[in-house]
Amino acid sequence: MPDQEKSLQMTILMTPDMANFAGNVHGGSILKLLDQVAYACAARYCKSYVVTISLDQVTFLAPIKVGELVTFRSHVNYVGNTSLEVGVKVFAEDLQQKEIRHTNSCYVTMVAVDDDRKPISAPALELETEFEKKLFEAAKMRKQLRQEAVKRNREMTADIPDYNSDLIKK
Numbered sequence: 373m374p375d376q377e378k379s380l381q382m383t384i385l386m387t388p389d390m391a392n393f394a395g396n397v398h399g400g401s402i403l404k405l406l407d408q409v410a411y412a413c414a415a416r417y418c419k420s421y422v423v424t425i426s427l428d429q430v431t432f433l434a435p436i437k438v439g440e441l442v443t444f445r446s447h448v449n450y451v452g453n454t455s456l457e458v459g460v461k462v463f464a465e466d467l468q469q470k471e472i473r474h475t476n477s478c479y480v481t482m483v484a485v486d487d488d489r490k491p492i493s494a495p496a497l498e499l500e501t502e503f504e505k506k507l508f509e510a511a512k513m514r515k516q517l518r519q520e521a522v523k524r525n526r527e528m529t530a531d532i533p534d535y536n537s538d539l540i541k542k
């Protein structure tokens with residue numbers, strides 16, 4: 373068993389309760405499972421409770437059918453101070469045809485928290501291979517892009533009136 377458990381795999385059979393109106397698996401069912409596998413991967417890595425702060429670059433590359441066996445492969449790509457990025461790749465298997473397709477990918481950012489749900493330090497990531505170093509650098513770049521997008525969006529929308537302020541009771 374390695375010192376740091378950075379990867380986690382979860383396999384689930386797609387059942388009829390996960391179907392959308394077209395009879396394929398609902399995108400929302402996949403999103404829930406993406407979040408669950410990222411949670412399990414991050415919590416096991418951190419040995420603490422973790423919460424999801426963002427989920428991005430979710431791609432639905434091909435439909436998944438009810439009855440298929442779906443495997444979620446997750447890996448801790450990057451650890452900052454309190455946050456970590458988990459990359460998830462999804463593969464669907466047609467059990468009769470024995471055909472396996474890459475159907476989804478996404479990046480989930482989780483934050484390690486204490487019992488009061490306040491952010492705490494996540495264990496520093498040991499980069500053991502060239503591949504892990506590349507994953508880390510790419511994830512670091514994505515973190516910078518996320519921060520830049522938040523900042524630029526704030527700047528560009530600063531003078532737009534907030535039409536939703538009536539929803540938040542002061």
Ligand SMILES: CC(C)(COP(=O)(O)OP(=O)(O)OC[C@H]1O[C@@H](n2cnc3c(N)ncnc32)[C@H](O)[C@@H]1OP(=O)(O)O)[C@@H](O)C(=O)NCCC(=O)NCCS
Binds near residue numbers: 426453491
């Ligand atoms: C996650 C949470 C505890 C963070 O608290 P916070 O006071 O906002 O924390 P900070 O601003 O210090 O940021 C914490 C980390 O999140 C990162 N972060 C902040 N905003 C982010 C965003 N939009 N996307 C990705 N990461 C983000 C920060 O970079 C920081 O990472 P670092 O410590 O590795 O540098 C708080 O936002 C929260 O409780 N959110 C709700 C989580 C939840 O309930 N999820 C389930 C949804 S149903």
